[in-house]
Amino acid sequence: MRGAEEGQVAIAARNGARARPFDIRFQPSAGRLIPHVESFYLAHIDAPCIEGVERVDLGQWRFCLQGGGAVKFPDGHSETTLPVVVNGPGTAHWTYRIEGPFRCFGISLRGIGWRTLVGRPADQVADRLVDGGEIFGPEVHALHAQLRELDTLEAMVAAVEPFLLRRIDAARRVPKAHIAFLRIVREWAASGDPTIDALYDAMEVETGMGQRQVQRLCKEYFAGPPNHLRRKFRAIGAAMRIHQGAPLAEVMAPFADQSHMINEIKHFTGQTPGLLRDSIDPVLAITLENEKFHFLPDVIPETVDLGRR
Structure with a gap:
């Protein structure tokens, strides 16, 4: 999931006879995070059972704060959702079935951010769910617990930004x-x-x-x-x-x-x-x-210094 106008929180909500009630909010990254993170989002789906499809996308880092279920990947295998999960760029669409209500805080990663924050070749983790603890260590589970206690996207972004910056500072510079x-x-x-x-x-x-x-x-x-x-x-x-x-x-x-x-x-x-x-x-x-849900690899303002971490 991607995108919001620069400097704004975007809000999308739907309620229809066939659609499950949900809302999703977006906030663009700022400052040093711009080269690494495209946007943050908070999604809430208020339904007892949620079935849907997710198109191919770039890298996603998600904190499942409420609800859980299973994902079925293009090759037919299924995996159970995790509290903190990294989704690599997929090879095709995949489907999911979630026991709701469902609440998820997510981070859409740019290509540079995939390398600095995740640090694994995308083809090695494509079409699977990767445990966030396996990549980021036990600190990420404490962060998950903190996020569960927060109500707003703005508060969640403020909570996760220090962790992201520490991760970027510790990473090797992107060539x-x-x-x-x-x-x-x-x-x-x-x-x-x-x-x-x-x-x-x-x-x-x-x-x-x-x-x-x-x-x-x-x-x-x-x-x-x-x-x-x-x-x-x-x-x-x-x-x-x-x-x-x-x-x-x-x-x-x-x-x-x-x-x-x-x-x-x-x-x-x-x-x-x-x-x-x-x-x-x-x-x-x-x-x-929305065009800001861009499917291309990177849209980085020219004023951003890519030489900085």
């Missing part, structure tokens, strides 16, 4: 070549219908990286090779446009045909184009209807 890599991937993915050769050419010109190094970094940061990234960005971009009302004929251009488009969108979002417009999962809808 400048990796920062350039993330920027080039973003520009490449945003170019419409990018080719793999265009990515390799841009990397070689600006960084001197060869194809194998680009492939390795794509797996390390995004859990898949460049071609998988291309498919993911193309499908999520198309899903966003369809949900926001764009004609199918306009959206279909980057795909071989309509069947190809439908299959790719369903693979990465769990929804067909028809469902995206008419009866979309309400939580998924929030991640598609």
